[in-house]
Amino acid sequence: MSDAAPLRLFHHRPFLFHCLSRVFSTAGSQMQAVAVAWQVYELTHSAFALGMVGLAQFLPRLLLITVVGNVADRFDRKKVAFLGQAVQALTLATLAVASFHGQVSQELIYCLVIVGGAARSFETPAIQAILPTLVGNEALPRAVALGASAMEAATIISPALGGVLYVFGASTVYAITAASFTIAAILCSAIVPLETWRRVSSGSGFAHFLEGIRFIRSRRAVLGAISLDLFAVLLGGATALLPIVAHQQLHTGSWGLGLLRSAPAVGALLCSLWLAHHPLRRQVGRKMFAAVALFGLTTIAFGLSHSIALSLAALILLGAADMVSVVIRAAFVQLQTPDAMRGRVGAVNSVFIGASNQLGEFESGLSAAAFGTVPAILIGGLGTLAVAYLWMLAFPELRDADTLDG
Template identity: 35%
Template sequence: MEKKDPYASLRIKEFNIFLLVRFLLVFAWSMQFIIIEWQVYSITKNPLSLGIIGLMEVIPAVSMALFAGHIVDQKEKRNLLALCIGAFSFISLGLFFLTLPSFIKDWSTNTVLYAIYTLVFFGGFLRSFFGPTIFSLIALIVPKKLYPNAATWSSSTWQIASVLGPAFAGYLISFIGVHWSLCVVFTLVLLSFFTVFFIKNKPILNPKIGEPVMQSLKEGIQFVYKTKAILGAITLDMISVLFGGAVALLPIYAQDILKVGPEGFGALRAAPAIGAFLTMLITAYLPISKNAGMKLLTAIFGFGICIIIFGLSSVFLISLVALFFSGVTDGVSMVIRQTILQLKTPDHMRGRVASVNSMFVGSSNELGAFESGVTAKLMGTVTAVVFGGTMTLITVLTTGIINPTLRKLDLIKDLEEHENSE
C-alpha cells in the first residue's frame, strides 16, 4: 500500500496562498467577534446582550444561506471571494468608528449598541457567502485524491487562526484598547483582500448555469436529505454545538466567576481552538476515516462532558483544561464532517451543499450563543452551561440509537475510490 504524504496538498503553491487568505480572514473575524463581545458586555453588563450578538449574525446567515449557495455555484469563485472580503473590510471599518470616542460622543449607549448589532447583522449576511465560496474553491485548487488531506490542512488553518485571534484580541484589548484593536482587524482584512488576487480565476463547473433559483435550491436540499452520511453528521454536530455553546458566556466567566480579566478571557477563548488544532494536526498523520461514525459519536459525547466540567468549575486551570479537551473532541468531529462533505459532494453542487452545512453547523454557533444567553438569563450562568452539556449527551445517545447508518459509517471505501479516480 502506498505511503500517505501528510503534506501532499501543501506542495501546491496556490493552496498555500489560499491557506494564507483563510488564516488572515479567520484571524481577523475571530478577533473582531471577541472584541465586540467584550465591548458589548462592558457597556451592558447583561448576558442577554451576548446572545443578541449571536442572533444578529445568525438571522441573515441562515436566511441567505441557500441563495448564497446557488449564487456560488453559478459564479467564478476567486472573484466572488474577493468581493466578500472587500465588503467585510467596510464592516470592520464601521466598527472601528463606532468605538472612536470623538465619533460617538453625542450618541446614547443604546444607539451605539444598535449600530454595532446592525454591522454584525451585515456580517452575518456576508458569512452566508464565505463558507460555500471557500469550500468550493478548495475543490478547484487541489485534485480529488487530495481532498481529505486538503480538508485537514484547511480546517487546521482555521483552528490556528481561531487560537491566535481570540488570544491576540484579549491582549490587544488590555494593551491598546478596543478601538485600536479594531484598527488591527481592519488592516488584516485589507491584507487578505490583496492576497486573494494571487490565486488565479477558476472555471465554473456547473453544467446548469442560469438554472431557476427555486429548482437549484430544491436540488441541493434533496441531495443532502438523500445522502444520509452528510445529513446525519451535520445534524448531530448542529444540535451538539447549539446546546454546547458555552463559549458565548466566556466574558461572564472571565469577568465575574473566574475573575481573570481580558488576558484570561483570551486564553479561555483560545483553549478549545488549541485542542482542535492539535487534534487535526495529528489526523494529517493518523487518518480517522475507519469507523468514522462511531468516532464522531464518541467525540461529541466527550465534548458534552467537557462542557459540563467547565460549567461547574470555579478554578481557572480546570476551566482551561476542560475547554482544551472540548476542542480536542470538536477537532475530531470537524475533520470527519469535512471529509464526508468533500468526498460525497459532486463539484457542481458544492456551493449549495456547503450552504446547507453552514445553515446546520456554522450558524449553530450563533444560535448556541443566543440559547446560552437566554438560558443564562433565566437559569443563571452555571446552570445554563451544565444544561447545554447535558442536552449534548442526550442528543448523542439518541442519535446513536436511532441512526444506525451514521453509527456504522466508514470512509475507507470512499477514500480508495477517489484515490483511484485519477
C-alpha cells in the same frame, strides 16, 4: 497530489493561498468576536445582550440560505469569496472609526455584525467549495486537516491577541481585524484552481436551492452528519458566556477572556496536526459520535470549574473533540457531494454550522438569563450527550459508516 506527504501540500501554491486566505479571515473573525463580546458586555452587563450578538450573526445565514449556495455554484467562487471578505473589512473599519470617536452603541454593533454576517454567508460556501478543485478528492482529507491546523493556529493566537490589544481600546482591535480581512481578500484573489467547476444552469435560485435540500435528504448519512453538528453544538455552545465566566466565576479580565477563547483552538490544532499525518480511515462514524459525546462531557467540566487552569484544560480537550467531528464531517460531506452541487450543499451546511455556533450563543444567552450561567452550561453539555445518543439511533447509516468516501 494524492501521494504527497501532508506538509508538502503547503508547497502547492493554490492550496497555500487558499489556506492563508482562510487563516487571515479566521483571525479577523476571532479578534472581532473578542472585541464585540467584551464591548457589548461593557455597554450592557447583560447575558441576553451577549446572546443577541450570536443571533445577529446567524440571521443573515438563515435569510440568505436560498441565495448564497446558488451564487457559489453559478458565479466565480473566488470573486464571491473575495467580495465577502472585502465587505467584512469595511464593516470592521466602520466599527474602528466609531469606537475611536466614542460613537459606538449596542445598536450600531448589532447592525454591523448583521452586515458582516451576510458577507460571511457568501464567503464561506464559496471558499469551501474551491478546496476540492485545488487538491483532488484523494488528498482532500489531509488538505482539510492541514487547513484546519492552520486556521486553529490563527484561532489560538488571535483571540489572545485581541484580548491584550483591547487594553488599548476596541478601535485598535477593530482596525487590526479590518486589515486582516483585507489581506485575506488579496490572498483569495491570487488563488488559481487546477480545474474549473461545472456551474449550474440559469434558473430559479430557489429551485436550485431545493435541489441541494433534496440531495441532502436523499443521503441519510450526510443529513445525519450535518444535523448532528447543528443540534450538538447548538446545545453545547457556551462560548457566548465566556465574558461572564471570565468576570464572575474566574475573576479575570479581557486578557483572561482571550485565553479562554484561544484554549479550544489549542486542542483543535494539536488534534488536526495529528489527523493530517494519521488520517481517519476506518469506523469514521463511530469516532464522530465519540467525539461529540466527549464535547458534551468537557462542556460539563468547564461549567463546574472555578479554576482558570482547569477551565483552560477542559476547553483544550473540548477543542480537540470538536476537531475530530469537524474533519470527519467536512471531508465526508465534500466527498459525498458532486462538484456542481457543492456550493448549495455547502450553503446548507454553513447555515447548520452557523446555527450551531451563533444561534447556540443566542440560546446560551437566553438560558443563562433564565437559569444562571453555570446551569445553562451544564444543561447544554447534557443536551449534547442526549443528541449524540439519539442520533446514533436515528442515523445508523452514519453510525456504521466505515470510510469517508462511503
